[in-house]
Amino acid sequence: MVNVFQNPNWKQVYAVEINNKFEILENLDDEDSMDNNINEKRGNIKTIIMETKQQLIEKDEGIETFKNKWYDEECKFAMEEMKKAREKWLIKGRREKEEQECHHKRKEARRMIRNKKKTYTKNVIESIEEDQKHNNTRKMYQTVNQFKKGYQHKCSIIRNKK
Numbered sequence: 001m002v003n004v005f006q007n008p009n010w011k012q013v014y015a016v017e018i019n020n021k022f023e024i025l026e027n028l029d030d031e032d033s034m035d036n037n038i039n040e041k042r043g044n045i046k047t048i049i050m051e052t053k054q055q056l057i058e059k060d061e062g063i064e065t066f067k068n069k070w071y072d073e074e075c076k077f078a079m080e081e082m083k084k085a086r087e088k089w090l091i092k093g094r095r096e097k098e099e100q101e102c103h104h105k106r107k108e109a110r111r112m113i114r115n116k117k118k119t120y121t122k123n124v125i126e127s128i129e130e131d132q133k134h135n136n137t138r139k140m141y142q143t144v145n146q147f148k149k150g151y152q153h154k155c156s157i158i159r160n161k162k
Contacts, residue, residue: 021048070120078109
């Protein structure tokens with residue numbers, strides 16, 4: 001399960017979302033009067049908290065992973081151009097001009113992605129060295145372990161306790 005409070009941006013967004021939803025719930029409670037029992041109110045609060053957390057997870061899913069921090073808009077654009085060139089080549093009947101353009105776009109996109117990833121790994125290694133120089137051993141080992149393990153799928157399922 002993803003911990004919302006590990007990310008500092010999420011803390012603030014989560015607090016704002018929860019406050020907004022509780023204000024809405026208070027307005028509804030004022031209108032409904034005191035007929036609702038305590039169990040219904042508790043259920044409403046529980047669903048608000050769970051829904052807010054799930055919305056944050058869905059909104060930010062996969063963006064902050066260690067794996068794809070180097071993959072930015074420029075890489076996305078290069079990949080889209082490569083896909084468009086390939087589709088054009090396939091639609092036009094596999095002509096040589098389109099084939100050369102497709103291969104050129106593919107080569108260009110791969111080169112860009114390779115360079116982005118290389119500079120990212122270089123920056124991570126430099127940050128690890130800086131952490132070691134400044135005696136930030138915990139942060140250094142966290143970065144090393146995260147970098148060594150690579151991408152690990154995060155489970156974004158919220159389970160109900162019965």
